[in-house]
Amino acid sequence: IIASLCSGLALILVATKSWQDLISFAVLGIVAVLASITYTIGRKPYGYIGLGDISVLIFFGWLGVGGTYYLQTNSIDFPVLLVATA
Incomplete structure (x- = not known):
């Protein structure tokens, strides 16, 4: 887990190229990880x-x-x- 986190960062x-991109991609990465966890875990x-x-369309597409x-x-x-939608 730590190796994948370090390589992703x-x-x-x-x-x-900018701080806005850096923050945006970091937030999107966190959201994608949370989405993958809540896909099968949690109350609902x-x-x-x-x-x-x-979910597959949004995160993998x-x-x-x-x-x-x-x-x-x-x-x-x-x-x-x-192409991403296909």
């Missing part, structure tokens, strides 16, 4: 009430693909979101 530090895990598909594209190009384009 290092990637964010190297790839971001959303993975069991039919919200798993939308839009945030994963769009975030990776943004880190490499510092921009986001609509065609990228179409």
Whole structure:
């Protein structure tokens, strides 16, 4: 866990160009980790009430693909979101 946290922080530090990007990606990373935990754990895990598909679309689609594209190009384009939705 510590190794993945350190490598993720290092990637964010190297790839971001501004403090706003740094904070945004750190917050999105924390939200993604919390979403993965609450997918099956807690009083009402959303993975069991039919919200798993939308979670996958958001975190593996839009945030994963769009975030990776943004880190490499510092921009986001609509065609990228179409690919991320697919």
